[in-house]
Amino acid sequence: MSVSATPGIDPVVVAPEARTDLVEYCRRRYTHCTVVSDERTWEVSGKVIAEALESAGVRVGTVLLSGDEVVADERFLTNGFVQASIDTDAFIAAGSGTITDITRFISHRMRRAFISAPTAASVDGYTSKGSPLVVRGVKKSIYSHAPEALFADSNVLRDAPHELTAAGFGDIIGKITSIADWRLGRLVWEEPYDEAIAERTLETVRQSVETRHGIGRGEEAGILTLMNALIESGLCMLDFGASRPASGAEHHISHFWEMQLLRYGKPGILHGAKVGVATVMVCRLYERVRSLDAAEVKRHLESTTPATFEEECSVIHSAYGALAGDVIEAHRPLLGLAGDVLDGIRERIVANWESIRTLADEVPSAETVRGYLRDAGAPTEPSEIGLSPELAQQGLLSGHFLRDRFTVAKLVRVLGLNPG
Ligand SMILES: [Zn+2]
Missing domain, CATH: 3.40.50.1970 (Rossmann fold)
Structure with missing residues (x-):
């Protein structure tokens, strides 16, 4: 109690x-x-x-x-x-x-x-x-x-129903990448950041991961630990005054899927189930990031031609259809990055590469996170929640347009890496 x-x-x-x-x-x-x-x-x-x-x-x-x-x-x-x-x-x-x-x-x-x-x-x-x-x-x-x-x-x-509890576990697992993304956003996009709140949020992950087997078995103690973790994560958002601590690339992908299912009149999927599956995908992006050394990063930046405003708008139109206008409006600050803004981002990526690698190192491997989700009885793959491989992939490519936040999904684009 x-x-x-x-x-x-x-x-x-x-x-x-x-x-x-x-x-x-x-x-x-x-x-x-x-x-x-x-x-x-x-x-x-x-x-x-x-x-x-x-x-x-x-x-x-x-x-x-x-x-x-x-x-x-x-x-x-x-x-x-x-x-x-x-x-x-x-x-x-x-x-x-x-x-x-x-x-x-x-x-x-x-x-x-x-x-x-x-x-x-x-x-x-x-x-x-x-x-x-x-x-x-x-x-x-x-x-x-x-x-x-x-x-x-x-x-x-x-x-x-157990699927609801498992979804709650997926929502907490999402904090692994939302906090890494927040730290990345602070370094590269100068987003407001609070270390104490980031640590409190990560503590909710540690407690829930520790009790994942009990959650998977539907034991009361595990479910109470999870509920308290969910409450604490919500309080972290409240204390920070925005959802940034609890929502990164994994949530943007989940929101993208939700919007597409609604758009095509398909049945919805529990929020946390989508977030858990998306977290595994975002962990794979972090694996790519930490495999690069500073020289490779410089090479990637030099050989990449950034997408123009018009090119990105056309990607958004094909991904979001009739919803594109609203998405473009909300995402304007990060669209068609060019000139001084892009130069600033690139400079900060190079200058902070060791710190970026360090925060990427703290993200567990996709395989480890899949294991956590499985132990708690939560889905780990898009197919388990009824998502086609195409829609899953589209989330990775176009979900990041939903928020003007800098996440690892943005980073791989700026570096010119293929996120798939
Ligand atoms: Zn959530």
């Missing part, structure tokens, strides 16, 4: 019967609460919370998002707003990542309290501030707010 208070989120409770604490928390503060859930999480958690609140004398509203697949997009957000009562004081997200993101956004825009009641150790976004939403088909992180309190019932987490 763990109960803690963090600035802004107080309390954070991960314990058996945490729902009792949730009800008591709400009873003391609010006269009307709205429970947000989907059909599955209503059955395993939302209903129990709603009934307990009513018994405690709190008026209760519900937002039930139904359908085969709930997506945090305009359609489900509108559906949520339509069901939300204007009289409510607080929204309780009784669900996993998507329900939480929808609730976070609705409660923020209605200026109501937001309480998180996670039903699975599946993502690290419970305690963060941004809402990852799909807007006009493009995955974006929209500013909203963190929950004021979090109550995760460990019995509910333990009984969640």
Whole structure:
């Protein structure tokens, strides 16, 4: 069991019967609460919370998002707003990542309290501030707010489908490359960086990796360790004020896949499952990076002609179709790198090559990371999550256009290496 208070989120409770604490928390503060859930999480958690609140004398509203697949997009957000009562004081997200993101956004825009009641150790976004939403088909992180309190019932987490827990492990494994990318971005693109937060984030990976066999066997202790790691990773984003610590090339690839599946009306894949698989691919890029010495890097830079703005826009058009305009707009600072900007990046790559190699050395091999994922019962290859080799490869080539961050996917492009 763990109960803690963090600035802004107080309390954070991960314990058996945490729902009792949730009800008591709400009873003391609010006269009307709205429970947000989907059909599955209503059955395993939302209903129990709603009934307990009513018994405690709190008026209760519900937002039930139904359908085969709930997506945090305009359609489900509108559906949520339509069901939300204007009289409510607080929204309780009784669900996993998507329900939480929808609730976070609705409660923020209605200026109501937001309480998180996670039903699975599946993502690290419970305690963060941004809402990852799909807007006009493009995955974006929209500013909203963190929950004021979090109550995760460990019995509910333990009984969640294993694929959700395995996805949570994949999301944590992604921090291996997101932190390496962050360190790279700091050296090459002068991105704001915080070493203490990077270390805290890596600690969540160490703890989860240590307990991966227990997670794979669905043991309560392993799942609680993972849940606490996911919460801590979210708090790192909150403390830094952006998702940078927790999201690098592996997340951009995952977002790219998600957008393509939506675009073609294909069933979605759990966020953390995609992130875990993408992390293995990004670890392979780091293997390439650390194999190069400074002389080879100079040779690559001298013999590479960078893509022009027009060439990159044409790549984006073929990868993103109708979504290209929004992607180009969001990615403008890093498109068609040329002149002083490119010279500056190249100079920093050469000047910092030993540091870049050192941070690449700290990234485990792709084979090691595959082993971690397998031990936790998580997918390791694109084919295991139903992705074609072409789509998997496209993620590696075009995912990095989604954010104006410098990652290892950018580095291999600047060096003129083939990422495949
Ligand atoms: Zn994630």
